[in-house]
Amino acid sequence: MRPPTIRPLLVALLLSLPCCAERSPLVTDGGEADGRPDTSRPDIGELGGPQGFGDAERPRIDVPSGDAGADPGPELPTGPAPPVTVATWNLRDFSPYGAQESRLDHIAQQLAALDADIIGVQELEAREGSDGSPPQAWDALLDRLPAYEGVHAPWNLQDSVVGLLVRRDTVRVLAAKPIFVGDWWPFPRAPLDATLSVEKPEGTVLLHVVVIHLKAFGDSESLSRRREACTKLAGALGGRGDARYVLVGDFNDSPHDPAPESAFVGTLLGVEPVWTFVTAALPPTTVSSTGGSHEVDGQVIEGGLLDQIVVDETVTDLYPAPVAEVIARPVAEYDAWRAGWSDHFPVILHLTP
Template identity: 30%
Template sequence: MKKASLLWPFPVLLVASWLAACLPAGGGADGGFDAGRADGATDNDKRPGPAWRVGSAETFELATWNIRNFPSDSSTTTRVAELIRQMDIDLLGVEEIADSDIFERLLAGLDGFEAVLSPHEYRPGEYQKTGFVFRSSLLRLREWHLLFLSESYVFPRPPLEAEFYLSGPDGSEVVLWVIVVHLKAELGEENEARRRSACEKLAQHVEELQAQGVDNVVVLGDFNDELDDPAADNVFTSFTNHPDQFRFATAPLAGREYSFVPYHVLIDHLLFSEGLFTWLDRGSTGVVPLDVEISDYDYLEHVSDHRPVVTVLPW
């Protein structure tokens, strides 16, 4: 694994709009998650802010967001910064960062956050990078690196893996390994086979981490495929055939919610390893329909064709 060293501390700024409609991550379909509140909270417990705020001081939030060839236009940077701040998320995996200089400019306007961005390029000056944006008061980045650098056919964009120290409200620290992915896009048997192979290699990698004593692993990002495909076409069986080791927080949303707006499909996911199951059972996961809730501008034109997907975990 090749070690990288591209870390930008950054302050934060924000002003815009978004909302979440979510189901419990543990698999129940009868409960709900209301944006801006922890489970069981009342309206009086919500922080002031837009209806689409999903974070709070009582919870830890992880999310994935494909920001479609960021930036789409000259207004995107300000709008994305506004949305990140308003969502109030602690750890965000991002995909399709197409201009690292403008991404750095985005981070310069985000107080209390840091970020790490993949150094990968398809060829000089051409790339769709993945990365992390994280709240520095809660998360301390120990190291990060790219995975599967020699597997460009299976991983056209190598997964970015980071080891974080997560500080709880009681001052204790938990080691959290997070991998952000952006798997091969498009339909067709060949592309499906590439995604299936990618999932197999990721599952094996997480198993190797577990064998080394790493208990808490999250794989999140744009998997470019649906969890509820028929078994013959399902690329996720290396995970789903081992429910004692892996759990998709997005599984209860399959067939009910969508993250990729043009085709109304759920292809952005968060996967948790066994060590996090107890915490995950207490949490909620949902899709934030910014394209519907934002009225000040056209989200699909100026920001992205993907909706953020968020898991909220109570402390």
């Protein structure tokens, strides 16, 4: 394990920032706020701001809640690229019970079994009645995963947040910050943009991994909000020759939906080579979420493909054949999985040079 770099002045600066992203005062539909914000385009922040370490006993990565200052970011390394695995998993309400969460051991064991270099997670929640201070379920999870260190967006006590786990022996976190902070209508949960250096004997590669959790539900308004989010993600992050973007998370829509019902077509889907929607190559019968159902050629499939992975053209320049897989369970095991793990399955991206 590499020792952390302690930067007291930087930590003090980060701790002086506000603790939570801007959010609507109204909360409805299962924890998602439901008030319409200012429609002007927000500043997404500098991509790749400064980063510090905190707790001396076990390093925790502090994430600024707003723009921490312009940073051009590190130069892209040259030379061969290593194989990389990136996963995403919605942990479902993790957790109002804090360190008493009954699913902790199961979730930690499943995350360790993925053995991914990088894992994006969604639906991280502060313990009920707390202000976000430790101990949280997140802290207890990290204690069970000594091979990983973690970072999450600042706690939002009115909703869940997203986070990231990285292997200590292969990945360095160079920067991490929430983006689209305050642009609540398309982004009820601010995405987390992390600049990561993956370092293996085969080579080194710099990646921007953005963890996303878009608006839920199948009504027309929720679909419109997801479309707006995808439009803004594509516009802000696409076509940048100076960064390699991997977008992962719970997008709450399937890439197999027809165009009139799709949040993705024309923004992140069908726009190769600018973006490659990796999970769209999975069969339409693929399921990453156990909720609801969909129909394929007259067959009713329980669940849906809601968890997605999208990469930009600078990633496919290095890794021309990205492959995604879902670590699913048979339908007969759905109830047990929901009770002991989550209502979503992990999805893994394999990047091979």
